[in-house]
Each structure stands twice: as structure tokens, then as C-alpha cells.
Amino acid sequence: MDKKTALHHFKEHHFRPLLETELDRLEAQFHHNQAGLISDFKQSFKDLCIHIQSMQQQGLKEPIGYIHYSFLRTQILEQSYLYMVEAYSADWYEDHSDCKLTYDASWAYARMSVMSETLEQRRKIYMGAINSADVERLILESAPFFHSFVDSLIRLAIAESVQTPAYQAIHKAKRLLIRTGEYRDISENLYVWDQEPLPADEVIEKLMQSNEEEPYVYENLKLLSLPHLQQFQQDLRYNDFSYSDLRGIQFDSCILMGTRWQQANIEGGSFKGCLLVDADFRYSHLKGVNFGEASGRGDRKDGRRTPGLCGLRFEHANLDGADFTNVHSFEHAYFEGASMHGTRVPRIYQQHWKLSDEQQQSIAWTE
Missing domain, CATH: 2.160.20 (Pectate Lyase C-like)
Structure with missing residues (x-):
């Protein structure tokens, strides 16, 4: 079996069925543990706002125009599922005054670790036609599916999160966008606030x-x-x-x-x-x-x-x-x-x- 044929067979008979199984399990956990996940996110968001306020009180941060939740593929390969959470002024990426914390999204990505270990074992039946790098590429392909659970959780939690005194206390630009996506890549709005x-x-x-x-x-x-x-x-x-x-x-x-x-x-x-x-x-x-x-x-x-x-x-x-x-x-x-x-x-x-x-x-x- 040549590599192209082996990869196709591996994806159809191992990767895709396993991905569906793990996503189904994650979805069940997502609904069962939703209240706790929302509570944890709100606390993380509060910590970010307190950090922003501290920097602003020291004159180190302009009014906030963007808050961005980013997943990083390199960290996913290292099985470190921390989102980078960054606050920018209205200048966005032109704002070089670092203001960042992390958000632990391991609740969503832990199933990826299970997938990786399982696929690493199953690739061996292809007698060297599929290597560990091929498994890594497939795992990275699945990252957006797991990210969608984080996206959905933030959508559910953000309306209450922005009502907290910690968020209300930060200085904001005329428009503030809370966004999520891959680091410095395509992202989408989760929440938009306008001063007027x-x-x-x-x-x-x-x-x-x-x-x-x-x-x-x-x-x-x-x-x-x-x-x-x-x-x-x-x-x-x-x-x-x-x-x-x-x-x-x-x-x-x-x-x-x-x-x-x-x-x-x-x-x-x-x-x-x-x-x-x-x-x-x-x-x-x-x-x-x-x-x-x-x-x-x-x-x-x-x-x-x-x-x-x-x-x-x-x-x-x-x-x-x-x-x-x-x-x-x-x-x-x-x-x-x-x-x-x-x-x-x-x-x-x-x-x-x-x-x-x-x-x-x-x-x-x-x-």
C-alpha cells in the first residue's frame, strides 16, 4: 500500500470515526458541565479585567478596543491547551504594550490527547506508510472543531461577564470588540460594545x-x-x-x-x-x-x-x-x-x- 492510499484509508477508517466519537463525548460533557464552565470563564474574564485596570492605573495601557482569545497550533501539539488572551487599544496589533493572560481550555481539548495517543498506535498497522508527522497533521486539522466548543462557551458567558464591576471599571475605546480565533489569523466577533x-x-x-x-x-x-x-x-x-x-x-x-x-x-x-x-x-x-x-x-x-x-x-x-x-x-x-x-x-x-x-x-x- 503506497503512502497516498494508506493515508486515505487511515483517515476514512480511523481518524474520522474517532473524531466523531470524541466530539460526541465532548458535546455531552459540554452540556452536562455547562454551568461550571461558564462560572470558570467568568472568573478568568474578571482576572483579565483586573489586570487591564491595574495597567491602566499605572499609565501603561490606553483605552481598550480589542480583547482577543487565541488558540495556538504549536501549543496544541505540545498538549498545552492555554488560550492567549490579549487586550489591545484601538490600534489593535499596532499596540505594542503587552497586556495578556491565559485561559485554560483543556476541558475542550483533552479529547485531542486521547485521539493522538489512539491514532499513534493505529498508524503502526500500516507498516511504516504512515508516520508520527502524519498523525500530527491530522490532529491539527481537527483543532477548529474543538475550538468551536470554546467559541460557544464564550458566547454563552460573555453577556453576563461584561456586566461585572471589573469589566465596567476598565477604560474603553469608542468601540470595543471581543473576538476569538487562531493566533494572528482569521477571527470573529463574540461581543461588540459602542460608547454611543x-x-x-x-x-x-x-x-x-x-x-x-x-x-x-x-x-x-x-x-x-x-x-x-x-x-x-x-x-x-x-x-x-x-x-x-x-x-x-x-x-x-x-x-x-x-x-x-x-x-x-x-x-x-x-x-x-x-x-x-x-x-x-x-x-x-x-x-x-x-x-x-x-x-x-x-x-x-x-x-x-x-x-x-x-x-x-x-x-x-x-x-x-x-x-x-x-x-x-x-x-x-x-x-x-x-x-x-x-x-x-x-x-x-x-x-x-x-x-x-x-x-x-x-x-x-x-x-
Whole structure:
């Protein structure tokens, strides 16, 4: 068997099945230990903010414009799963005043160590056609799949993390972005803060001008008054609409994956036919909202687990009279503390959702 054939066989019959198994195990651990993981992250974030504040008090750090969580492939090969967490001024990489700590993500990457040891043993049956360097390359290829769990955890934890006094005390630039990705490579926004809210007229104009080539995504749309806004088939993924007045909005068949709506007023609105996977509606006012035909379907192909790890979050929201008729893939939805008087829900979800006795009795179950 030549090397090319051996590698193909090794990937198909050993690497990929093992990767799926380990990711499934990690996903189960992620959901089971989520509260503790969030608590640990919040403490780590608090430590970073205290460090930033200390440097700023000494005149060593300008107002913060970027906080970046980076994974490093070299450390992964050394089985050191510490993320580098760096705070920059608005100059980003041009800011040479080092302000960094680490975040221990071994909870997510420990399964990679198991994979590496297993694959190292299995390669030996190929009689020298596959070497340790080949195994290392495959392990590095899988790194983004494990990183997606860290990404999802930060998304779940960051809204509460930025409410802490430690974060509030640091001096910030006019815009602050919290991002994650590979070190000094492609990264994405997890949280956006602006010193001054964007004018509602400007936001509406940008929303109306957005298209498939230039979607309006990853933006801070908090604290806006946009009642009765109408959007059709727009890509608005990962925008943050928290604390906004959105009464009566009509979003039809829009891509809203990873959007935040915490403490927003969306009474009487509609998300008919929208993709809502990983959307966060915690503490929002959703009385009478129409979720009909919306989808929470995540990505489960070739090792990918995101979007879909965060689930749909409705904890402590007011869902009285809301309509979930004909929603799809809403199995991973969370409703702790939510008011659900007269909420229309297909009975199929009764076996999937963890509901209190009061919620069970308040819901208007449909067939």
C-alpha cells in the first residue's frame, strides 16, 4: 500500500470515526458541565479585567478596543491547551504594550490527547506508510472543531461577564470588540460594545442596503428603538439586538443564527420561517410572538458542531401567547424561569424540553 492510499484509508477508517466519537463525548460533557464552565470563564474574564485596570492605573495601557482569545497550533501539539488572551487599544496589533493572560481550555481539548495517543498506535498497522508527522497533521486539522466548543462557551458567558464591576471599571475605546480565533489569523466577533448607540436611522439604512454579497452581520444593535421593522430573507447572523424596542417587528425567512435579544421588547413580533439556531432570547419580552416554521437546525457534518452547541435560550423570558406551531429542530431549547401562559407548542417537544410543572400546565399543547 503506497503512502497516498494508506493515508486515505487511515483517515476514512480511523481518524474520522474517532473524531466523531470524541466530539460526541465532548458535546455531552459540554452540556452536562455547562454551568461550571461558564462560572470558570467568568472568573478568568474578571482576572483579565483586573489586570487591564491595574495597567491602566499605572499609565501603561490606553483605552481598550480589542480583547482577543487565541488558540495556538504549536501549543496544541505540545498538549498545552492555554488560550492567549490579549487586550489591545484601538490600534489593535499596532499596540505594542503587552497586556495578556491565559485561559485554560483543556476541558475542550483533552479529547485531542486521547485521539493522538489512539491514532499513534493505529498508524503502526500500516507498516511504516504512515508516520508520527502524519498523525500530527491530522490532529491539527481537527483543532477548529474543538475550538468551536470554546467559541460557544464564550458566547454563552460573555453577556453576563461584561456586566461585572471589573469589566465596567476598565477604560474603553469608542468601540470595543471581543473576538476569538487562531493566533494572528482569521477571527470573529463574540461581543461588540459602542460608547454611543448607533442612530436608529443609520441602522435601518444599513439593514435595507444589506444583500447577499454584503450582509449586515456581527454588529452591535443594542439599545435601539426599531418598532415594526420589517426584514425579508436578510442575513443578520450574530447581530446583538439586546435591550432594544422591537415591538411588532416582522422578520420573515431571515438568517438569525447566533443573534442576541436579551431583555429586548419584541411583543407581537414575528420570526416566521427564520433560522434561529443558537439565538439568545434570555429575559426578553416575547408576548404573542410568532415563531411559526422557524428552524433551530444546527450543523452536524464532517465534524462540525456549530452553530448548534448553544441551543435556543429562552430562560426567564415572557412567552405568554407565543406561537411555536410547526417549528423545526427546536429540541435543544431552554426555558428555565420563562412564563408560558397560553404558549402554543407542538406536543412532540414535551419529551425534549425541560419544563416545570407550572409551564407544562400553562402551555397550550398542539398536535
